[in-house]
Amino acid sequence: FGVVIGFTTEERTLAVIRANESRLVRNIPVGQHTIRYTATDGCGNMGRGECPIRVEDLAAPAALCDDQINVSIGGDGRGNVMAEDIDEGSTDNCGPVTLQIRRLIDFNTDDCQIPAPPVYTPWGPDIDLYCCEAGSIVEAELLVTDVNGFTNTCSTNLVVIDNTAPTCIAPQPVITTCADLAADFDFEDINQLQTHFGMAEVDDGCGDATLTELTPVINMERCGIGSVLRSFQVQDPSGNTNRCQQLIQINASSSYQIKFPKDVIGECAMPGVDTLEIINNGCDEFMVRSEDERYEVVDGACYKIMRTYTVINWCEYDGFSDPVEVPRNLACLPRGGMQDVWVTRLTDGRTYYDADSDPFNGFPAANSRGTNCGTSQNPSGYWQQVNGNGYWTYVQIIKVIDTDDPVITVSQPEPFCSTNDACNAQVVLSFSVADACATSMSNITAAIDVNRSGQFSQTVNVTGSFPDFQISGILPIGQHRARLTVNDNCGNTVSEFIDFEVVDCRVVGLMCNASVTTNLMPQPPGVDADGDGEIDVAAAAVNVNNFILNATTDCTGPLRFTIHRLSDLENGTDIPFPNHPALVVTCDDVGPIPVRIYAWDSANNPYSIQPDGTLGGPNYTICSSTLTVADNEGLCTGEGTNNMGHLSGLILTEAGAPVSGVEVSPRNDMMDAMTMTEENGLFDFELHTSEAYQVTPYSREDYDNGVTTFDLILVSKHVLGVQPLDSPYKLIAADVNRSGSITTLDVIQMRKII
Template sequence: MCFFLGWANPGPAFFSDTTLVCNDLVHVSLGDDCAAWITPDMILESPAGPASDYTVSIEDAQGDEVPNPVTGSFLGEILTVTVTENASGNACWGQILPEDKKAPQVFCFDAEIPCFQSPESVPFPPALDNCDPTPDVNLSDQTIDASDPCTAVVIKRWFVAVDDAGNTSAPCLQVLTTVLPDLPDFPEDIIWNCGDYLNFPNVVDPNPVTNNLATTGSGVPDVAVGNYCPYNVSHSDMTLDGCGASFKIIRNWTVFNWCSGEIVTQDINGDDNVQIIDVLDQTAPEISLDSFTVSANISGAHPQECTSQGFLPPPAVEEECGDWTVKIFTPIGEAQYANGTDGLNGGFIPAPGLPLGFHDIAYRATDACGNVRTDTVQIEVVDDIPPTTICDELTEVALTIDGKATVNAATFDDGSHDNCCLDHFEAAFMEDACGTGSDFSPTLTFCCEQVGNAPVSVRVRAYDCAGNYNECMVSVQVTDKINPELFHCPPAQTIDCDFYLSEIEPQLDLNNYVILGQFGNPVFEDNCSVQFIEFTVNRNINPCGEGSLVRHWKVTDPAGNTPVECNQFIFVEHVSDWVVQFPDDVLVTCTDSVPDAGYPAFFRETCELIAVSYEDQVFNVVPDACFKIARTWTIVNWCAVGSDIADVVPESSELELNADLDGDGILEADVFQDGLNTQNFDPAAYLLGAQPDGYITWQQTIKVNDPVAPLVTCPPDLEVCIESGDCAAQVALPAPDVVDCSTQIAMTASGDLGDGPGPFDNVAPGDYSMTWAVADNCGNSSACTFDISVKDCKKPTPYCVNGLVVELGQDAQFELHARDLDAGSFDNCPGDLKLSFTTNVTDTLRILDCFDLGEIIITLWVTDAAGNQDFCETFVFVQDNMGACMGPPLIAGTIENETGQGINQVEVHLNGDPDSVFTTSSDGHFIFENLTLGNDYTVSPTKTVNYLNGVTTYDLVLISRHILGTIQLSSPYKILAADVNQSKSVSTSDLVQIRRLILHLDTAFANSPSWRFMDKDFVFDDPQNPFLNDIPEVLSFNDLADEITDADFIGWKVGDVNNSANPDNLTALGDR
């Protein structure tokens, strides 16, 4: 219950002391129209006035307004109702729940039904409800009274209806009464086409379902048959065969009335009970065949034309009611049948055959009942047989003067023929060498491009009058019988050697023979083309540029006919017109480099073999210089000088001749032309009148001032090794490198070794300094100093004692010093020798213990004062006569890789009594002490850290080579290391796992630890295939009776096949 007390907003002066009280939840039943009007009286408790004093408003759970009256759409939904007093505005609210409490109604109607009708087929009675438009109607009970079926059967059915709200109606009774039928109606006689019967054989049954036919079989008597009807029906058939697949059924119907005991033989229409069913073939066969062609296969003897006795195919026949026969008729008679009797398998045109053209052929089909159908087909006799081609196998064709030959295609025929009519020939090239194409043509034109090669393949095509053709292949040898001719050969030419050497010879050296084209070229002619067999240029030119060139041409044609030759001579004449300019007299001053006093310059010397030499005479006492050189130049031209080398014709300078010989526009006293002087000079004559003798001399005066000291470069510091036994060396000083322009140089040496260049004998080891002093004849001097180091390079001679026996003390140890193994080692040079166990000279002490019992190999290193080292090896036999190593049994050993390096951080597990774990250090040693005599023990090492240690891409390369067989892995341990998936083989699967590890896709191998170990003493049956053996990865000791000091293992890093893993560290760097 809800109480609401309140005041309305200020308005008209009205006050009410009415208290409104609303019901909390009111159940409201909807009426016949499925609706209910909500009044104030339903909601208020004790309303103070009539309904008109109040206003009712309704909302759903979402606050939406609900119309009044409330309909069935709100059934089952709680609604909020607010009642407001109109005068005061005072209000209260409550809730309502609309409900449907009215039951539906069922309307039953009695009915009569035929006796053969099932009660279930009678529809249920209708029902109505206030809210549910389709209430469910259910059969609640049913009784059947069949005590007197010959009169009637009474069926009583009770129904109830239920609406959506679950309200159930009162029961309703329906009475059904059966009604007896009239007399039967026997089925009529019927005729079926045998095609229908063959497709639907059940049409002759009394009551079939035939699917595709409208009828339901041949019919049954129209009579009521059922549980509550008085008739039974049966029949009997007699079948009579007809033609083909036809037949007749005589069907006798029997209808029995079991109420009256009467057999009914006449129906309601007065018909008897006998039905005739005929299945007849009344349709002729369907026959079809398209027009077709027949080949003319009978050759005609002239003048008779060709004909055809070709095959006539059978027609397509459709006959649903039995067998059939086919006859074929041609314009010249009935066909010759393939099966000998009729045209079911086709036939052949009878003799003499049908000529070319169109003809009508009649096909007649007859079925077993005599139904006939004829179809006429137009055929065409055609010539579709190509000719038989026969060709010349090899034909020769010779080209004419124009380089061509045209041949008729029929020329290649050798008896081709056709069954009807041969019309014409065409031919085509297999390859188009002449540019005329490869199409067929009545003629073929052969050309020069086909000469000299393999026979030309020609396709020859024979056409008959019907356009059929056939081909054969002909090989044609194209020949050219016409020789080439020389039309013009260039005449001989003469040139001088200057032109030859400057313009011609450089191009010939580059094999550029086109340069000779300026002297003319031969002209050859041929009906086809000219082929150069030879072209040579023979050069017969002496070193002085004199001689001849011979140009030689030899040509033929593509057919290889008789060659034609042409030779041209080009003569090269020597011209000696060379000019020389000698260097002027000079006064030079030496600087850092030797001064240049000049060299003769030559002009027009191309054709000459000129030799230049000079002789110097030095004068050291000169008033205006340090010294003077009188240099006599001699020029010899071996192309002009006679047997007596002399200046036969003295030359005059161009200054004396007043002629510019070198073309520089200046007349000078040191320019000469060979053999030209004032006596024979003629400006208008060839070579200006010179008489070359090939010899010219000239003296040049060179005065020298040298203020620069010699440039002295000492040799590099010298290191001398002593290899002899007397610890002394011989030292010879290498000379310095001196640069100076003076003609006289004096060098002296002095220093720690003495004076002079040596050699110095018996030089002891040490460091020495020597100085070279250099002076020239112009008073200049300089010096340089270099160092000499004399070293002892000879190794000392080590001597080891021949074996040493030592005894462990009570502490189970023995201190072995390197000096204990020395048997008188010595060196060639004085100084103390250092003795050590390794190259490290401070490694002089070894502590021997129980691990070393027995014979061990020791290396003694000897180092001299110069640092030279050598070694010797001996053995030490370690004994424990005092029993210091005895006591409780122990198991000890070493874990190393195959190179002998100890493996660090290996967890060695001892299984037995007691169990224990020992972690190795960098030497790989482990020991388990205070064990129990007689117990069994197993030792197994493991190491699983840092899978990437030593695993690099180079391992992938080595394993790939091993798999491919190019380079095998060199040890069984490397092969085992490559098997990372422990499949007992090395395959690409191992490469995949290693690559994933390198790429950090995996952090470990799936089937293998980081390191694996095995008994060091194990021997493989085949080291190249260690997988043949089971790997002994543990050592077992049964009934332990004594100490074990050789429980040694050898280990390998899985994935590392080049021993790059660091066995002493947990991590290692590598190329990823």
């Protein structure tokens, strides 16, 4: 304890209280006081009294906190909050207050990640907030202390916000040329851009920002000139973003080599030609074109090709200057075009003619150019320097030679058939041509030796395409020879011969009498007229010519006719052959006998199937008729003449089919009879002999049988004269209205029938 050695007394008027006013006195400071009361009445009389009093501070200060405060994390990854920042007017009745703040931490503040036991920070003037708390709410406590040491607390929520954008650091700008980039470099490929030009960097206080490269803005022109603007974006976990950019400038670079190829000579076929070659060391854009002019007439060669190469460098050519014609004989050799010619352009614009692609390698050696050209000698490494403009032309000569003859391959053709009245046929002969050099063949001629007379007087056209060709023509019946001549356009000519034959494969249509009647004649005693081993009292020999109505010749001369019993043909006892011109009948044959007439030509048609089944022989055709055998004299019965006889016949279609139900009438001045044909088409009358009769068939039944649109077409062609009907029966049938002529009226009537 201390010792009081003195004190100071301060006297101060606290209040003057009027009559009837409140006796309450305020603002007495803390401490030990003596209160002196002085009262004065209306007469000026005064009275005093003193009262000791001690005023003490026994109340804590009032602690007031803001309800909620937003706190932003700074660039260093931390946010700082002072005690005053959360105070909302904390006070004390007795004097000023002091403020302190603290918070609870449950993680390692060094890395902001590793959890730690929760602990309060010491009371202090401020607290720190960390990146890992961004987006969260942290509770802070405020400690309020008055001058007498009394305290009070309050708390509030701190909303931690990261409002600081991360820093984006782009790669340095780049100036380059397209020659420094790969030929297939893709400016749209972000991976290639990052590999070649680097990647942006990120600086973020909280360290968790992500970096994204955006789609580049590409502004490239021709010849590799242009720019690429790369953009990068960084974003932290709180959504704060920033961007940075890198500009890549690509400048022009022009450097190239062009090899123009030397001349070539190919043996036999088009050689494997060494073609133009371009080495693009820069960013040039080339247009290359080759044009061929072919010359067929060339001494010592099949043909010659003048191949003109045109090369335009659009990054160098001005668009209007004439081309630079590259010489073919810079080495001054005996013949131009014997060596390749190189054009080399350097990046500084110098351009050279050279024997290879390097003008500084000492090849060709200095002064190695020939002396026949009247030009100056060359320096070491190249032929000469040239003023180029990016537009080059050069001519390469390609020759093809051939010493081998072409080969014509033919096969012996089968005989060609003539099937018309003109006795000729369309002949088509096929052959192939092989040549070791040619891929086409146009110089082929053909001629025909008609009838092998030794004169190839008839030329024919050659059609087809290499290697298969044909010749064709109309040739008569006979044996002929074709001569084929091929020239391969290289001076080699070869001929081949084809022997062939046109044969007659047709015989003219045969028209016969529908019926022929013959009368038996008496025979000498003991005669076997038909060779059947029996004596014949009566017989007759019927010549086939009695049945023939139409022409008797065709392409091979006169026709031969034979007659045969139908029954013998059907039972196989008679096989027709061209030497049977007559038929012997006897008493055994009295009555109608169906017969078949054959017409034979003199051809030897290898395709004709003969009646005996063999292949090859004359052409033939047939018609059917009826031979009626009469015994008018009664020789077979021994009765002699009775003045009566039989008239028999057969009604057939043009094709030889029997027609039944036809009304047949024999008429003369004395009688008018009628009968109907049987199923086999036969009819028979018993008539008086020594009379003349007119036999008339008549039928109106089934008139549309077999009539088709094809018949209508045939009649129309006849009317138009395109294809006349070729038989009397067809002419009769086509005269539908029986006018005696065939006109469009008949066509109309036939259409109505159909």
